[in-house]
Amino acid sequence: MSALKNLTAEYALRIGDTSLVLGQRLGEWCGHGPILEEDIALTNISLDLIGQARAFLTYAGELEGRGRTEDDLAFQRDERDFRNNLMVEQPNGDYAHTMLRQFFVSAFHYYFFSELCKSKDTTLAALAEKSLKEVTYHLRHSSEWIIRFGDGTPESNLRMLEAIDTLYRFTGDMFASNDIDNELLKAGIAVDMTVVYANWMKKVESVFAQATLTVPKDCFMITGGIKGIHSEHLGHLLSEMQVLPRSFPGVEW
Amino acid sequence: MQAISEQEREAQFQAKIDRGEIIEAKDWMPERYRKQLIRMMSQHAHSEVVGMLPEGNWITRAPSLRRKAVLLAKVQDEGGHGLYIYCGTETLGISREQMLDDLLSGKAKYSSIFNYPTLTWADIGAIGWLVDGAAIINQTALAKCSYGPYARAMVRICKEENFHHKQGYEILATLMRGTAEQKAMAQDAMNRWWWPSLMMFGPSDANSPNSDELMRWKVKRYSNDELRTRFVDRTVPQAENIGLKVPDADLKYNEQTRSYEFGEINWEEFFNVIKGNGICNKERLMARKKAHAEGAWVREAAEAYAKKKATKNAAA
Numbered sequence: 001m002s003a004l005k006n007l008t009a010e011y012a013l014r015i016g017d018t019s020l021v022l023g024q025r026l027g028e029w030c031g032h033g034p035i036l037e038e039d040i041a042l043t044n045i046s047l048d049l050i051g052q053a054r055a056f057l058t059y060a061g062e063l064e065g066r067g068r069t070e071d072d073l074a075f076q077r078d079e080r081d082f083r084n085n086l087m088v089e090q091p092n093g094d095y096a097h098t099m100l101r102q103f104f105v106s107a108f109h110y111y112f113f114s115e116l117c118k119s120k121d122t123t124l125a126a127l128a129e130k131s132l133k134e135v136t137y138h139l140r141h142s143s144e145w146i147i148r149f150g151d152g153t154p155e156s157n158l159r160m161l162e163a164i165d166t167l168y169r170f171t172g173d174m175f176a177s178n179d180i181d182n183e184l185l186k187a188g189i190a191v192d193m194t195v196v197y198a199n200w201m202k203k204v205e206s207v208f209a210q211a212t213l214t215v216p217k218d219c220f221m222i223t224g225g226i227k228g229i230h231s232e233h234l235g236h237l238l239s240e241m242q243v244l245p246r247s248f249p250g251v252e253w
Numbered sequence: 254m255q256a257i258s259e260q261e262r263e264a265q266f267q268a269k270i271d272r273g274e275i276i277e278a279k280d281w282m283p284e285r286y287r288k289q290l291i292r293m294m295s296q297h298a299h300s301e302v303v304g305m306l307p308e309g310n311w312i313t314r315a316p317s318l319r320r321k322a323v324l325l326a327k328v329q330d331e332g333g334h335g336l337y338i339y340c341g342t343e344t345l346g347i348s349r350e351q352m353l354d355d356l357l358s359g360k361a362k363y364s365s366i367f368n369y370p371t372l373t374w375a376d377i378g379a380i381g382w383l384v385d386g387a388a389i390i391n392q393t394a395l396a397k398c399s400y401g402p403y404a405r406a407m408v409r410i411c412k413e414e415n416f417h418h419k420q421g422y423e424i425l426a427t428l429m430r431g432t433a434e435q436k437a438m439a440q441d442a443m444n445r446w447w448w449p450s451l452m453m454f455g456p457s458d459a460n461s462p463n464s465d466e467l468m469r470w471k472v473k474r475y476s477n478d479e480l481r482t483r484f485v486d487r488t489v490p491q492a493e494n495i496g497l498k499v500p501d502a503d504l505k506y507n508e509q510t511r512s513y514e515f516g517e518i519n520w521e522e523f524f525n526v527i528k529g530n531g532i533c534n535k536e537r538l539m540a541r542k543k544a545h546a547e548g549a550w551v552r553e554a555a556e557a558y559a560k561k562k563a564t565k566n567a568a569a
């Protein structure tokens with residue numbers, strides 16, 4: 001029972017870290033968006049993701065039972081201890097990169113949370129249900145931009161192709177699983193990533209088709225997030241995010 | 254129908270205002286009234302949007318997830334205010350593109366307070382408490398202005414500003430309960446933001462060129478100095494309440510008027526920052542220009558796609 005609890009803690013950490021890192025990335029856009037409406041949309045999505053991070057990290061801390069809060073987990077861990085996937089830590093790039101990353105992750109989130117709603121862990125199920133409502137909007141918003149860019153101007157199409165080239169290789173890491181997933185799947189707690197992947201791929205193919213874009217075939221997938229093997233980008237993101245709590249240990253904000 | 258002279262029309266307009274009636278977008282108004290409102294409203298909208306930059310500067314470094322979420326929500330509100338006021342200004346017959354062009358060319362202004370830098374986390378508290386606090390005083394007055402769309406926008410916006418004000422104060426109150434370093438951080442923010450906040454109410458009454466006309470039209474209901482005093486009266490006790498010192502040696506309470514008397518504002522600094530010599534004037538405008546330029550292809554793609562879709566729908 002206690003072993004299962006520890007595995008579930010690790011599982012919640014992955015979910016929380018992924019939302020946290022993407023929320024942090026989107027926060028960098030604030031005030032610099034291409035139009036005011038997008039500035040507002042990005043802060044809105046970032047806010048949802050930070051909310052998810054808080055809920056899943058709090059739960060991870062509770063399960064872990066060492067008294068760590070959402071903030072301890074967010075601000076006092078080093079990059080090797082972060083469990084987010086490699087996609088969300090990728091830099092914002094231009095708006096094509098930001099929206100493609102968002103689309104890949106939101107589609108993943110949508111089908112992942114749809115499955116997690118059925119979890120036997122009632123807390124995870126409840127958090128998934130709340131998150132699902134939020135990511136439904138994220139997915140619609142980002143899908144629309146992918147279609148506009150793909151089928152917009154020659155320049156926007158070219159920028160999409162470049163973004164696909166940069167980001168598609170990290171899509172596999174969103175579905176990466178290991179023994180933890182297998183154990184939790186048997187217990188009815190975790191989701192079956194093969195199901196999530198199949199749904200995700202159908203969605204990507206359909207949106208790409210509308211956008212006159214092609215899904216890459218035989219792309220080598222770079223993985224490592226769940227083992228804490230990240231790209232070099234994460235360390236810089238964390239050093240910025242964690243600067244105050246690290247500089248003033250033990251104080252309240 | 255007999256044509257009436259411009260003079261008669263203006264007299265009727267003034268009579269309407271004097272009766273306390275609200276002017277709506279479709280109503281006749283003197284060209285000068287329209288121009289003044291466009292100037293004020295667009296400047297207000299630009300301030301909401303440019304104001305996202307100094308606060309956005311700390312989103313990625315907010316010291317807790319709760320603070321990060323609250324700050325994101327605040328900045329999102331400010332963007333919403335900008336959007337809402339741009340829409341209100343469009344009722345006067347100017348497009349958002351034109352307003353944006355005027356901002357980027359430097360023709361239109363935004364509140365000078367945002368040309369000061371946010372250097373520490375305490376500045377986020379100071380902005381919420383002092384800058385939003387000053388904005389509330391201004392906007393509560395504007396909520397009673399004679400132009401309906403502006404007045405209604407202010408009513409809606411003030412509710413959110415009150416929340417920002419409370420959150421900012423809470424940030425500083427928390428710091429003032431903290432370590433010596435945190436207290437110093439809060440006091441330093443107070444020292445840097447106090448005077449610029451007083452400047453937000455504009456030049457002193459003796460030096461305010463637009464005031465008479467705007468008062469006559471009930472666009473302005475109170476003078477700059479009246480509003481400034483109201484702000485000081487409301488804010489000084491709040492500062493004392495959490496142990497912050499107001500950086501003004503001349504500040505004293507007048508029992509007779511039941512109001513604070515305060516020192517002379519550094520008007521040279523005020524006019525300098527307006528002229529573009531604040532620490533961040535260049536950065537703020539450059540950030541807006543860069544966002545606009547780098548967003549050009551995004552807007553073009555959206556337009557091209559919308560056209561394609563319309564053609565397809567028409568053919569179907």
Ligand SMILES: [Fe+2]
Nearest residue numbers: 301330331334
């Ligand atoms: Fe505002």
Ligand SMILES: [Fe+2]
Nearest residue numbers: 331385414417
């Ligand atoms: Fe505000």
